[in-house]
Amino acid sequence: xxxxxxxxxxxxxxxxxxxxxxxxxxxxxxxxxxxxxxxxxxxxxxxxxxxxxxxxxxxxxxxxxxxxxxxxxxxxxxxxxxxxxxxxxxxxxxxxxxxxxxxxxxxxxxxxxxxxxxxxxxxxxxxxxxxxxxxxxxxxxxxxxxxxxxxxxxxxxxxxxxxxxxxxxxxxxxxxxxxxxxxxxxxxxxxxxxxxxxxxxxxxxxxxxxxxxxxxxxxxxxxxxxxxxxxxxxxxxxxxxxxxxxxxxxxxxxxxxxxxxxxxxxxxxxxxxxxxxxxxxxxxxxxxxxxxxxxxxxxxxxxxxxxxxxxxxxxxxxxxxxxxxxxxxxxxxxxxxxx
Amino acid sequence: xxxxxxxxxxxxxxxxxxxxxxxxxxxxxxxxxxxxxxxxxxxxxxxxxxxxxxxxxxxxxxxxxxxxxxxxxxxxxxxxxxxxxxxxxxxxxxxxxxxxxxxxxxxxxxxxxxxxxxxxxxxxxxxxxxxxxxxxxxxxxxxxxxxxxxxxxxxxxxxxxxxxxxxxxxxxxxxxxxxxxxxxxxxxxxxxxxxxxxxxxxxxxxxxxxxxxxxxxxxxxxxxxxxxxxxxxxxxxxxxxxxxxxxxxxxxxxxxxxxxxxxxxxxxxxxxxxxxxxxxxxxxxxxxxxxxxxxxxxxxxxxxxxxxxxxxxxxxxxxxxxxxxxxxxxxxxxxxxxx
DNA sequence: TATTGGCACTCAGGTAGTAAGAGTGCTAAA
DNA sequence: TTTAGCACTCTTACTACCTGAGTGCCAATA
Numbered sequence: 200x201x202x203x204x205x206x207x208x209x210x211x212x213x214x215x216x217x218x219x220x221x222x223x224x225x226x227x228x229x230x231x232x233x234x235x236x237x238x239x240x241x242x243x244x245x246x247x248x249x250x251x252x253x254x255x256x257x258x259x260x261x262x263x264x265x266x267x268x269x270x271x272x273x274x275x276x277x278x279x280x281x282x283x284x285x286x287x288x289x290x291x292x293x294x295x296x297x298x299x300x301x302x303x304x305x306x307x308x309x310x311x312x313x314x315x316x317x318x319x320x321x322x323x324x325x326x327x328x329x330x331x332x333x334x335x336x337x338x339x340x341x342x343x344x345x346x347x348x349x350x351x352x353x354x355x356x357x358x359x360x361x362x363x364x365x366x367x368x369x370x371x372x373x374x375x376x377x378x379x380x381x382x383x384x385x386x387x388x389x390x391x392x393x394x395x396x397x398x399x400x401x402x403x404x405x406x407x408x409x410x411x412x413x414x415x416x417x418x419x420x421x422x423x424x425x426x427x428x429x430x431x432x433x434x435x436x437x438x439x440x441x442x443x444x445x446x447x448x449x450x451x452x453x454x455x456x457x458x459x460x461x462x463x464x465x466x467x468x469x470x471x472x473x474x475x476x477x478x479x480x481x482x483x484x485x486x487x488x489x490x491x492x493x494x495x496x497x498x499x500x501x502x503x504x505x506x507x508x509x510x511x512x513x514x515x516x517x518x519x520x521x522x523x524x525x526x527x528x529x530x531x532x533x534x535x536x537x538x
Numbered sequence: 539x540x541x542x543x544x545x546x547x548x549x550x551x552x553x554x555x556x557x558x559x560x561x562x563x564x565x566x567x568x569x570x571x572x573x574x575x576x577x578x579x580x581x582x583x584x585x586x587x588x589x590x591x592x593x594x595x596x597x598x599x600x601x602x603x604x605x606x607x608x609x610x611x612x613x614x615x616x617x618x619x620x621x622x623x624x625x626x627x628x629x630x631x632x633x634x635x636x637x638x639x640x641x642x643x644x645x646x647x648x649x650x651x652x653x654x655x656x657x658x659x660x661x662x663x664x665x666x667x668x669x670x671x672x673x674x675x676x677x678x679x680x681x682x683x684x685x686x687x688x689x690x691x692x693x694x695x696x697x698x699x700x701x702x703x704x705x706x707x708x709x710x711x712x713x714x715x716x717x718x719x720x721x722x723x724x725x726x727x728x729x730x731x732x733x734x735x736x737x738x739x740x741x742x743x744x745x746x747x748x749x750x751x752x753x754x755x756x757x758x759x760x761x762x763x764x765x766x767x768x769x770x771x772x773x774x775x776x777x778x779x780x781x782x783x784x785x786x787x788x789x790x791x792x793x794x795x796x797x798x799x800x801x802x803x804x805x806x807x808x809x810x811x812x813x814x815x816x817x818x819x820x821x822x823x824x825x826x827x828x829x830x831x832x833x834x835x836x837x838x839x840x841x842x843x844x845x846x847x848x849x850x851x852x853x854x855x856x857x858x859x860x861x862x863x864x865x866x867x868x869x870x871x872x873x874x875x876x877x
Numbered sequence: 878t879a880t881t882g883g884c885a886c887t888c889a890g891g892t893a894g895t896a897a898g899a900g901t902g903c904t905a906a907a
Numbered sequence: 908t909t910t911a912g913c914a915c916t917c918t919t920a921c922t923a924c925c926t927g928a929g930t931g932c933c934a935a936t937a
Contacts, residue, residue, distance in 0.1 A: 224900050239910055242901070260900050260917040300699050336677050340689050348687065348697075350679050356697055358687075360639050434773065434795055438788035449777035456773055563929050578881055581930070599888045599929050881936075887929090895922080900915105907910075 201251060204234065205244040206276065209253055212245075213265045213273045217517055220442070222262030267480035267514060270492075274518050280473060281519040283527055287315055291531050301325075301355065305430060308508065308532050313433025315524040318512035319455060322532075323465060324428040325355050325505040331387040337376040337413065339367045347413065349420055351388070361416045363409050371406050375413065391421045427506075429461050436512070443490075443513030450487030455511060460485055465495050465507050474529075475522050480514045490514060494521055496529040500536045508532065540590060543573065544583040545615060548592055551584075552604050552612045556856055559781070561601030606819035606853060609831070613857050619812060620858040622866055626654055630870050640664075640694065644769060647847065647871050652772025654863040657851035658794060660834075661871075662804060663767040664694050664844040670726040676715040676752065678706045686752065688759055690727070700755045702748050710745050714752065730760045766845075768800050775851070782829075782852030789826030794850060799824055804834050804846050813868075814861050819853045829853060833860055835868040839875045847871065 211232045215223040225238040225245060234241065245263060248254045253269035256262070265273065283291075294311040295304075305322050313320035330351040340346040340360060345367055349357045382398055383391060395414050402410050434455070437448050444451060454460050464485060468476035475496040481489045488511075495509030509525055550571045554562040564577040564584060573580065584602060587593045592608035595601070604612065622630075633650040634643075644661050652659035669690040679685040679699060684706055688696045721737055722730060734753050741749050773794070776787050783790060793799050803824060807815035814835040820828045827850075834848030848864055 222900095226900075236908095237910055238900095239912090240908080243909085246902080256901085258917060260898095260915085262900070334677055334679065336675060336687075338673055338675050338687065338689065340673065340695075346687075346689060346695060348675075348677065348685075350677065350685060356679075356685065358695055358697070432795070435788045435791035438777075438786055438791050441786070441788075447777055447780070449774045452774035452777050456771070561929095565929075575879095576881055577929095578883090579879080582880085585931080595930085597888065599886085599927090601929070879937090881934100883933090883935100884931105886931085889928090890926090892925080893923085895920100897918105897920085899918085901917100902913105902915085904912090904914105905910100906912100907908100 201247065202244075204236075205247050206272075207232075207234070208241060208244045209248055209265070209269060210273060210276070212248075212254060212263055213270065216264055217515055220515070222257055222264050224262035227262070267482060270479045270514060270518070271482070274477060274479070274522075275472065277473075277519060277522075280523045280526075283523055287524070288527070290315065291527060295531050295535050304532070304535055308528060308535075309430050309432040312508065312510060312524065312528045313436065315528065316510045316512070316521050317433070317436050317439075318510040318516065318521065319431060319433050319436055320508070320510050321429050321431050321455070321461065321465075322508040323462070323506040324430075325500065326427060330355070330505075331385055332383045332391065333385075335376065335379045335383060335417070337372050337379075339369055339372060342366055345372060345413065347416055347420065349417070357420055359416060359420055361413055363412055365409065368406070368409070371409070375402075375406075375410060379417075388421050392418055427458075427462050429458055429465075431455060440513055443515050445490060451491050451511070454485055454487040454491075460487075464488075464493060465509065468493070468495050468507070470497060473522055473526065475509075475525055477518070477522075492516055492518075494518075494525050496525045498529040498532045498536070500533070540586065541583075543575075544586050545611075546573070547580060547583045548587055548604070548608060549612055549615070551587075551593060551602055552609065555603055556854060559854070561596055561603050563601035566601070606821060609818045609853060609857070610821070613816060613818070613861075614811065616812075616858060616861075619862045619865075622654075622862050626863070627866070629654065630866060634870050634874050643871070643874055647867060647874075648769050648771040651847065651849060651863065651867045652775065654867065655849045655851070655860050656772070656775050656778075657849040657855065657860065658770060658772050658775055659847070659849050660768050660770050660794070660800065660804075661847040662801070662845040663769070664839065665766060669694070669844075670724055671722045671730065672724075674715065674718045674722060674756070676711050676718075678708055678711060681705055684711060684752065686755055686759065688756070696759055698755060698759055700752055702751055704748065707745070707748070710748065714741075714745075714749060718756070727760050731757055766797075766801050768797055768804075770794060779852055782854050784829060790830050790850070793824055793826040793830075799826075803827075803832060804848065807832070807834050807846070809836060812861055813865055814848075816857070816861075831855055831857075833857075833864055835864045837868040837871045837875070839872070844875075 208228065211228055212223050215231060225241040228241055229238045245254065252266055253272055254263040255266045257264060291311060294307055305324065309320050309322040332349065333352045334350045336348040338346040338348065343363050343366060345361050345363065347359050347361055378398055382394055386394055395418060399410060399414055437451060441448055464483065468478065470476050475494060478493045480492065483489065483491065483493060490513060491511055492514045493509060493511050495507045497504035497507050499505060508529055510521055547567065550567055551562050554570060564580040567580055568577045584593065591605055592611055593602040594605045596603060630650060633646055644663065648659050648661040671688065672691045673689040675687040677685040677687065682702050682705060684700050684702065686698050686700055717737055721733055725733055734757060738749060738753055776790060780787055803822065807817065809815050814833060817832045819831065822828065822830065822832060829852060830850055831853045832848060832850050834846045836843035836846050838844060847868055849860055
């Protein structure tokens with residue numbers, strides 16, 4: 200396979216290129232690193248790396264730049280990631296302290312992550328998938344509407360307005376609420392559909408139509424747990440690193456604006472090395488992200504992963520620092536949710 | 539003052555510049571418009587406009603470009619705005635049809651507006667300020683927490699989790715809920731604070747601490763009606779028109795990412811001509827937006843303005859079309875909320 | 878007084894040509 | 908396997924030059 204020193208050379212190239220943004224040549228390499236061999240030898244190694252498509256020359260007489268494949272190998276051989284500086288750990292503590300509300304916690308988290316990494320950060324809202332129902336509330340909200348609130352045991356609250364078409368009978372709504380809670384409290388979302396049926400059957404005909412509307416809506420809302428949500432922060436960081444996106448940043452902006460794209464993307468990503476998952480450049484199935492890298496990690500509640508968070512940036516990013524930042528923030532969020 | 543023909547020339551310059559993005563010179567001006575005078579005359583007019591700082595020459599031997607002040611005069615003298623094309627009106631109809639839920643309606647609206655204008659669109663959530671309480675709900679959500687839901691008569695729903703510190707006494711929560719609704723239903727938010735006091739006083743001491751927490755939270759939530767919210771769409775449109783932002787788009791991205799900035803901005807803007815409000819370039823108090831124009835219009839429910847929507851784009855934008863688009867979308871949204 | 882044609886002047890942008898520098902690939906020797 | 912040497916390539920920067928668009932001004936005109 201590829202000899203050790205060549206891999207060292209690759210690592211040096213990636214590091215220098217990330218630091219300088221200039222294609223790196225054999226001479227500057229021997230200057231800045233102590234390989235103990237001459238530039239000519241490095242050149243031979245570089246020729247090898249180029250054969251393997253790990254690096255690439257923008258033009259004949261220029262230095263080399265890592266390819267997606269090169270970054271990939273670099274990251275895979277990264278046996279330890281740069282630990283966070285104390286200042287960064289402090290920042291995390293300060294940022295995360297004292298927020299009870301889920302919305303606020305996630306909002307803080309995403310801003311924190313974007314500040315730590317100087318990239319676009321994203322946090323996915325907890326999935327309802329594995330959760331169960333804690334409570335269902337029906338609230339008359341207008342003449343002909345009721346508000347359906349669904350609270351799950353992972354703290355997520357979904358609400359939806361149901362249009363009944365007829366005036367709300369408050370007594371009946373209260374009755375239905377009691378029945379629903381009796382039947383569904385503690386039931387996993389996946390089993391809600393079957394438990395709903397007997398309720399619908401046991402109602403007086405005069406209210407059947409209204410009940411059906413509400414129950415359908417409830418089912419929909421349970422099903423629509425795929426209507427997941429992602430919040431973003433630090434979009435401006437993209438523009439600041441525009442030179443790193445050949446062409447334009449606008450495909451990237453489009454991609455991250457489309458929640459569907461992002462959700463699909465991160466749903467495909469499973470934790471690999473270092474507890475994070477990484478897609479570099481064209482490894483992203485989505486065309487618009489072919490110059491971007493996506494880095495995600497799961498976060499947990501009650502011992503099981505409930506959603507993901509991560510960053511998006513140019514392929515030329517500091518993988519080592521970003522991996523530790525993402526990992527650390529995921530850990531802190533897990534901890535914060537534990538309370 | 540400035541003679542009529544000179545104003546015509548200004549209008550022509552703005553139009554041509556918006557269309558071509560090239561500084562426009564006297565010769566091309568007489569070619570493309572029929573002024574009935576020669577290029578030399580136009581040049582005299584242009585000299586006048588330049589004295590008035592309505593146009594500006596990027597360099598000595600170039601054509602002219604409108605200044606912020608020039609755009610401003612152009613817009614102020616715009617006696618009628620370009621009506622929407624049929625296709626656009628159709629698009630609005632199609633887009634807006636059939637959405638009961640406030641979140642969804644606003645989400646659709648903002649995307650629609652961004653597509654119509656090819657700019658960044660924003661929609662502010664209805665303000666609680668002028669609303670009154672329709673219903674308050676308290677829902678036990680976990681061992682020591684209750685969910686406080688506040689429904690206002692403009693259809694907005696706010697929720698917040700209250701940490702009690704002690705186990706929830708369901709009976710007491712139900713009692714408190716009943717009391718709150720009896721005392722507060724129909725009360726304008728501005729008067730909630732004073733009406734809360736007697737409730738707190740009339741409770742048994744053993745529950746006073748819990749009640750106080752909940753009532754404080756309710757007050758906070760009412761007060762925090764300034765914790766307003768804006769949703770955005772079409773951020774990628776900024777990147778597509780990057781050439782129109784000298785320097786970089788990143789200050790603009792930063793500005794629109796900061797909800798606080800946006801909220802402050804639009805709160806300062808009151809409807810002027812054509813039912814919309816416009817800030818051109820440096821008219822924006824916020825530094826980062828000095829190359830951008832902000833265009834907003836209010837939308838209504840039950841006859842009074844409840845919030846605003848609008849677009850943000852480069853100063854070199856098609857004001858006429860965008861004004862009609864913003865106005866039309868605001869009208870349709872008002873209509874949609876009427877149902 | 879307003880308009881016009883004429884004309885000299887300015888300046889950005891394009892085209893060449895040149896020089897410098899960085900970096901490579903190859904070869905032959907250690 | 909490593910190294911020094913060297914010819915070669917290609918980008919970048921610099922210079923000079925030209926062209927064309929566009930202006931500003933002036934004197935003549937309606």
